[in-house]
Amino acid sequence: xxxxxxxxxxxxxxxxxxxxxxxxxxxxxxxxxxxxxxxxxxxxxxxxxxxxxxxxxxxxxxxxxxxxxxxxxxxxxxxxxxxxxxxxxxxxxxxxxxxxxxxxxxxxxxxxxxxxxxxxxxxxxxxxxxxxxxxxxxxxxxxxxxxxxxxxxxxxxxxxxxxxxxxxxxxxxxxxxxxxxxxxxxxxxxxxxxxxxxxxxxxxxxxxxxxxxxxxxxxxxxxxxxxxxxxxxxxxxxxxxxxxxxxxxxxxxxxxxxxxxxxxxxxxxxxxxxxxxxxxxxxxxxxxxxxxxxxxxxxxxxxxxxxxxxxxxxxxxxxxxxxxxxxxxxxxxxxxxxxxxxxxxxxxxxxxxxxxxxxxxxxxxxxxxxxxxxxxxxxxxxxxxxxx
Amino acid sequence: xxxxxxxxxxxxxxxxxxxxxxxxxxxxxxxxxxxxxxxxxxxxxxxxxxxxxxxxxxxxxxxxxxxxxxxxxxxxxxxxxxxxxxxxxxxxxxxxxxxxxxxxxxxxxxxxxxxxxxxxxxxxxxxxxxxxxxxxxxxxxxxxxxxxxxxxxxxxxxxxxxxxxxxxxxxxxxxxxxxxxxxxxxxxxxxxxxxxxxxxxxxxxxxxxxxxxxxxxxxxxxxxxxxxxxxxxxxxxxxxxxxxxxxxxxxxxxxxxxxxxxxxxxxxxxxxxxxxxxxxxxxxxxxxxxxxxxxxxxxxxxxxxxxxxxxxxxxxxxxxxxxxxxxxxxxxxxxxxxxxxxxxxxxxxxxxxxxxxxxxxxxxxxxxxxxxxxxxxxxxxxxxxxxx
Numbered sequence: 001x002x003x004x005x006x007x008x009x010x011x012x013x014x015x016x017x018x019x020x021x022x023x024x025x026x027x028x029x030x031x032x033x034x035x036x037x038x039x040x041x042x043x044x045x046x047x048x049x050x051x052x053x054x055x056x057x058x059x060x061x062x063x064x065x066x067x068x069x070x071x072x073x074x075x076x077x078x079x080x081x082x083x084x085x086x087x088x089x090x091x092x093x094x095x096x097x098x099x100x101x102x103x104x105x106x107x108x109x110x111x112x113x114x115x116x117x118x119x120x121x122x123x124x125x126x127x128x129x130x131x132x133x134x135x136x137x138x139x140x141x142x143x144x145x146x147x148x149x150x151x152x153x154x155x156x157x158x159x160x161x162x163x164x165x166x167x168x169x170x171x172x173x174x175x176x177x178x179x180x181x182x183x184x185x186x187x188x189x190x191x192x193x194x195x196x197x198x199x200x201x202x203x204x205x206x207x208x209x210x211x212x213x214x215x216x217x218x219x220x221x222x223x224x225x226x227x228x229x230x231x232x233x234x235x236x237x238x239x240x241x242x243x244x245x246x247x248x249x250x251x252x253x254x255x256x257x258x259x260x261x262x263x264x265x266x267x268x269x270x271x272x273x274x275x276x277x278x279x280x281x282x283x284x285x286x287x288x289x290x291x292x293x294x295x296x297x298x299x300x301x302x303x304x305x306x307x308x309x310x311x312x313x314x315x316x317x318x319x320x321x322x323x324x325x326x327x328x329x330x331x332x333x334x335x336x337x338x339x340x341x342x343x344x345x346x347x348x349x350x351x352x353x354x355x356x357x358x359x360x361x362x363x364x365x366x367x368x369x370x371x372x373x374x375x376x377x378x379x380x381x382x383x384x385x386x387x388x
Numbered sequence: 389x390x391x392x393x394x395x396x397x398x399x400x401x402x403x404x405x406x407x408x409x410x411x412x413x414x415x416x417x418x419x420x421x422x423x424x425x426x427x428x429x430x431x432x433x434x435x436x437x438x439x440x441x442x443x444x445x446x447x448x449x450x451x452x453x454x455x456x457x458x459x460x461x462x463x464x465x466x467x468x469x470x471x472x473x474x475x476x477x478x479x480x481x482x483x484x485x486x487x488x489x490x491x492x493x494x495x496x497x498x499x500x501x502x503x504x505x506x507x508x509x510x511x512x513x514x515x516x517x518x519x520x521x522x523x524x525x526x527x528x529x530x531x532x533x534x535x536x537x538x539x540x541x542x543x544x545x546x547x548x549x550x551x552x553x554x555x556x557x558x559x560x561x562x563x564x565x566x567x568x569x570x571x572x573x574x575x576x577x578x579x580x581x582x583x584x585x586x587x588x589x590x591x592x593x594x595x596x597x598x599x600x601x602x603x604x605x606x607x608x609x610x611x612x613x614x615x616x617x618x619x620x621x622x623x624x625x626x627x628x629x630x631x632x633x634x635x636x637x638x639x640x641x642x643x644x645x646x647x648x649x650x651x652x653x654x655x656x657x658x659x660x661x662x663x664x665x666x667x668x669x670x671x672x673x674x675x676x677x678x679x680x681x682x683x684x685x686x687x688x689x690x691x692x693x694x695x696x697x698x699x700x701x702x703x704x705x706x707x708x709x710x711x712x713x714x715x716x717x718x719x720x721x722x723x724x725x726x727x728x729x730x731x732x733x734x735x736x737x738x739x740x741x742x743x744x745x746x747x748x749x750x751x752x753x754x755x756x757x758x759x760x761x762x763x764x765x766x767x768x769x770x771x772x773x774x775x776x
Contacts, residue, residue, distance in 0.1 A: 254687070258659070262656075268650075268698070271648035274648075275648070299642070299646070303653075305697065306696070307698050309694030310656070310693070310694025319707065319714065320711065323707050
């Protein structure tokens with residue numbers, strides 16, 4: 001039997017950077033997914049039993065003999081899959097040894113932490129069972145769209161779905177969601193994986209990926225909410241790598257140089273985030289037409305983008321995207337850390353496909369990569385495929 | 389004898405739009421001038437006596453026989469040039485009649501109000517004396533650089549300098565300034581001229597043009613201050629005509645839609661304006677190097693520009709200028725109403741001429757017009773030329 005799972009990426013709709021200084025931010029899931037396929041091996045004596053990880057997008061395949069894994073974890077005590085645990089110092093060393101033995105090409109060495117997270121989640125939840133895990137993703141890596149969180153969430157979901165810790169209906173057809181308790185467990189395990197990849201993740205990316213929809217967050221408190229509006233975003237990846245730490249530090253330094261002005265800038269962003277959550281939750285179509293809501297969101301995006309520029313986190317490529325979409329009277333804002341990364345452009349529901357094609361063609365002619373995705377959809381889902 | 393006067397244009401360094409909502413704004417003079425040459429005619433019987441106005445830049449020449457002017461003002465009572473007065477209803481009609489008789493080409497009909505202001509100032513200060521007045525300017529018209537105020541200030545200065553209302557040293561060589569009392573008078577008369585051209589001017593443009601330097605203003609209160617820093621600005625005229633009223637109304641409407649966020653945006657601008665006045669008045673080079681001051685000004689400009697964008701008053705052409713100057717790591721902001729108009733770019737003192745040439749060439753290849761001007765210099769000045 002094959003278990004498939006998919007977990008969405010995320011975008012920051014409003015409040016990035018300002019959230020570090022106490023403002024509200026709003027994140028949402030996007031309908032771009034990371035897929036995990038898990039196939040537990042049936043016992044066989046022909047081949048040596050092994051754990052296989054296939055990263056389809058980057059064309060890499062890793063395999064560990066189960067005997068080698070056992071050897072790396074001599075004192076292994078089975079964890080309870082119902083009790084998410086952090087990777088201890090000893091386990092970190094054992095995993096590092098297993099990853100070092102792989103021949104990851106230098107150019108793709110950034111994947112090593114993801115492989116480590118994979119090993120931790122796999123061993124913690126499935127122990128020494130041989131299996132083949134195939135990963136593929138619609139999300140660009142390292143572009144601020146939550147690809148690592150989607151990876152951890154999808155992986156945790158697939159691994160947990162074949163344990164006693166979650167009860168799922170194996171006979172249900174197609175993609176289906178978990179119950180609330182199951183999602184909590186998936187989310188907690190995914191967070192443990194994120195910690196291996198990012199050190200000190202905020203927990204926002206995995207939460208959005210697990211539960212989907214929209215999340216507002218402020219001072220470490222996350223509030224989940226359901227959007228009543230179906231927004232469609234054009235997401236443009238400028239492909240310019242960002243140094244998130246340096247960008248965050250830059251804003252803090254500007255805050256120290258101009259405490260008065262910057263405090264007002266952050267407060268303005270806080271108002272925008274709060275307004276956005278109100279707009280997105282407004283009951284439609286009774287109160288406002290979809291077009292009216294889209295116009296409000298566009299205005300809030302434009303205002304937030306201006307405030308991000310005043311924080312100094314824009315970038316020439318971001319400005320190029322803004323300039324290009326402005327020609328078509330479309331509102332855009334950077335999403336995430338800025339300094340490159342991705343830019344959001346709202347695609348109004350009544351916008352013609354011809355215009356969308358033109359905008360994308362023009363953006364891609366600049367070497368950017370474009371995605372279209374619905375905003376605020378479902379979180380992680382699974383599907384069972386029974387081979388005949 | 390010929391009297392020459394020159395009056396500078398102005399730029400808004402910080403605070404445009406926000407000033408309408410109670411924030412502080414900062415304006416400064418720029419070393420781009422409107423020149424007036426006044427030559428009172430010596431009594432002659434050969435030609436009919438007339439008042440001649442030559443607008444050199446637009447290639448127009450107007451002439452009124454003195455007898456025709458007398459006829460238009462049958463009840464003329466000489467005003468005291470020392471007591472600036474508003475153009476009354478009757479005078480407005482008489483002037484309108486004189487202007488209507490001119491054959492101003494349709495494309496240049498916008499100049500009619502300037503000609504009216506000229507007639508009011510001339511008749512009020514010089515009465516029915518025949519003369520030739522020649523005007524030329526380095527300032528683009530209607531681009532938000534205070535060309536009409538510079539015109540009124542230079543005109544009032546030239547006209548007053550040959551009356552008893554101001555005491556000037558006719559023998560002094562070259563350009564020289566007025567005393568404080570004389571400047572007050574010039575400024576008041578210029579304001580009367582501005583009222584004819586603009587209806588309800590703020591008084592900021594003529595005040596900057598008369599006194600020069602830097603002026604901060606808030607809720608109708610003007611504070612003159614002297615800058616200790618010599619900044620050089622690249623001023624790019626996008627040549628896109630602005631509808632100032634519509635732009636101001638647009639910001640007010642956005643304020644009504646998003647009162648919370650916009651109030652913080654305006655407060656942030658207020659902080660920026662105040663910081664800017666502090667930076668510009670900081671004693672140099674004791675406290676900060678010129679480069680440090682320039683960096684501070686650049687950061688404040690970038691922050692202000694972001695806030696203007698969040699007010700929605702930017703424009704595709706403004707973004708093009710920003711994008712272009714950003715490539716050369718130069719900071720820019722729109723100045724004035726936005727929606728086209730002019731953009732300021734700080735030119736650091738250590739910036740090489742080669743880079744400046746490159747930036748200008750690139751901007752001009754977009755059809756823009758570039759000026760380089762010192763900021764915060766002298767106000768109106770006069771010079772007497774004694775023909776031998």
